Amino acid sequence: MKIGAYVHIPFCLARCYYCSFTSYAVGASAEQDIYQKQIEPYLNALIKEVGIYKDLLKGKNIQLKSLYIGGGTPTCLSGGQLFILLDTLRTNYTYSEGIEITVEGNPGTIGPEKLAVLKEQGCNRLSLGVQSFNPKELRVLGRIHSLPDVYNTYKIARTMGFANINLDLMYGLPGQDLNDWKKNLRQIVDLQPEHISLYQLNIEEGTPFYHLYQRGLMEKFDQDQAFYMYEEAINYLTEQGYHHYEISNFARPGKESRHNKLYWQDEYYLGLGAGASGYLDNMRYTNMSSLKQYQELVNRGERPLEQQEKIGPSLAMAETMFLGLRLLEGVDKRKFQQHFQVNIKDQYGEIIENLKSQGLLRETETHLHLTRRGLYIANEVFMEFL
């Protein structure tokens, strides 16, 4: 069986104001001491965890078809550490032919040296957290990188032969208007990345933005504005030859992210590292997000689970729907039948008809997929299946 693997590197030089994911700030100037005091033991534990899963999957003929190293900021690691990590993964797991290996990087923490290591270790897809092409907006977000960092890193990566690059871009930023957004879109297309991820800024609990919001110093972004920005992005990027294949993802034809798709197509993947999530044998699990707890468990030879949940048949069907519908091609009705031994109409007939009559779902010979309107208010559709 071919599965994916996600590896989480929970370190950043500084935390961005909007981010609520597991990550610990290590500080820009702490290059050696404090910085290493956190990262070294973590990396050792991570390597042990790789071993734990290797044993667990032994004899099951498992191959990785996609590997995604995300964060945090994986490029917080030194070149040597990146080498060890990638090398450990490759020597412990079987990679299938043509495996997609993505590493996320912050344009401010990745130079030629680290890029060379990545290239050498088989990384064939880079994902850069650009977020904005407007220096003012970058400051607002609390990003540590500058606009020249973006251009430099991108240029070096290209020169070194990275032929599949994703750039992340955010919209709905405080003070951003439609024109600012259009400019961002033009600038991202100018760089001609193979893949573009777009997402709207959300005010998440526990972030500095959330504090501002609670104290009335920051407002939620206007829904109509966000709609116009999203619509503009879809129209413009499609016009520019990008394939809008998933709610927030655009790619040159053939460059759709395999890793991304496996989440939406209900496939299994390992989750490695503090705070990472995985899905194996009908179980979804999430690892300890505390570094200390994560390391303690792993060092005792145990899976560092914070929680796990068995996905029974009815929940699995619901997931197939609300995840599958994120892809613009939608849910394959025949695959549904094959997988669950239930006709999709028997399971969700009434809901489907209702959503169709509201103009949110469309049915073809083979698939069920969101309409354009359904895409904009996909949550309303998804929640019907829960």
Added chain:
Amino acid sequence: MEQKTIRNFCIIAHIDHGKSTLADRLLEYTGALSAREMTAQVLDKMDLERERGITIKLQAVQMSYQAKNGQEYLINLIDTPGHVDFSYEVSRSLAACEGAILVVDASQGIEAQTLANVYLALEHDLEIIPVINKIDLPSAEPDRVKEELEDVIGLDCSEAILASAKDGTGIEDILEAVITKIPPPEGDQDAPLKALIFDSHFDSYKGAIPYLRVIDGVIKKGMDIKMMSSGKAFEVTDVGVFKPALTFVEELLPGMVGFVAGSIKNVKDTRVGDTITSAKKPALKPLPGYRKATPMVFCGLYPLETNEYENLRDALEKLQLNDASLIYEPETSIALGFGFRCGFLGLLHMEIIKERLEREYKIDLLITAPSVIYKVEQTNGESLDIDNPTKLPPVQQIETISEPFVQATIMVPTDFVGPVMELCQERRGTYLNMEYLSVNRVMLKYELPLSEIIYDFFDQLKSRTRGYASLDYELKGYKNADLVKLDVLVNGEVVDALSFIVHKESAYQRGRAIVEKLRKLIPRQMFEVPIQAAIGNKIIARESIKALRKSVLDKCYGGDITRKRKLLEKQKEGKKRMKQVGNVEIPQEAFMAVLSLDEK
């Protein structure tokens, strides 16, 4: 225990002036409770009371005090609720006492509610002991407060006690004043039994238990008693006193405060203010002052989940066991389905019931905006009492509508007279008079429609006077007024539960305000939803809620599908908590929107 060593008193105080703390200190000092036994403020038994720092339910406590003169006294403290909703209950507990301690905050001075209760106490010929509390505060001005008391009430404050319930100052002085200044109860042990009910509670084993003060005669175990208002008779199975836990005794003599149990099934048979007498040798006349509690404020209570209707009914039934002033009857709303129209003494009472239903009985409730009782004379000569705006007959059948109005007393620093007058004018108030309490405080009297007070009047008063104003009011009667029913249409259909009655002159402005408010409260739906305000067939205001434009979760970090699913589930749960009216999902708060239309 001899009658002349008994003292019965209560404490009159404004909220926050330290009544409960003072009561605690008295209990501690007399050893009725050790400091350890007390979770702060024993008299406030209900959680809600403790949270809000106000006393809702009356309680009574017996203490014994060894006075400086060597004599041991039995003193009963009868607590009084500190809110305008319960002024009748206050008057009954005053009637059970010979004296009152008037507690006034040394930095705040006297407040409207306190004044009203002092006047009540004076009417009952109670001996009043002024206590200036919180003298430990740096802002304390005991002399100014004394002067105010002398000027406003005409009390002799030369012997006012300076106290700090917080640090225990003056507690002994207060107890000494209680035994020397308050007269012992009078009463004839050989006369027919007369005992005043000042409160009651419901015990699931012993039934309704009236709290009483014996005026004449003796009440003892085994005797037959009769409630003079209803004529119902019961056998006394237990007699007891409050120490403060219920403690059984053989009998209660004139002047004593305690309780009886007698398999009385319903608190309705132990009405506050009623007189208990002997069934065999009844008194000729009951004690004066009894009246049935009359609800002044009505609202609809609906279960959010229709299948909770039965539970709601059971819960109301249980609450009523302890609270005879709560009334309810089933009603149906086109928008909300089956529910109950409930009557309360006032807004606080309403809120208490609502919170208890939600907290103790775990029922999610939808409450419609409160209403008063309007009296309608119809063109056919019939008259109607309207406690629900939807029941108002069509305009052409109405001859006149009259509404209850009150006389409101507002005390406020002179700096805020302007804003207060402005507020009263906005609420259709008629100015009656203004009196200076001191150089910088005045007492304003206004006549106001009750309906204008039950909305957000008190909140507005507080916010416009930075919390300095205090308010008291009493019902004066009914007056004709030019009133109309304002309907609200959501997506073209009248939502009956949102209708309210309003004065014609402010109808336009309130109509605008309600549609504006609802536009903000009702979340966007799948389609555009018009919101209209109408009088009869005439639309007077319109807003629309734009269709939902964008609602989508973005990318998935680290493959955490569970988190994504939970977010969706939460969103779905939120939707479930709304009421589906036609095609539109309306959140609970929307039904109370009319309450705060004048917020800026």
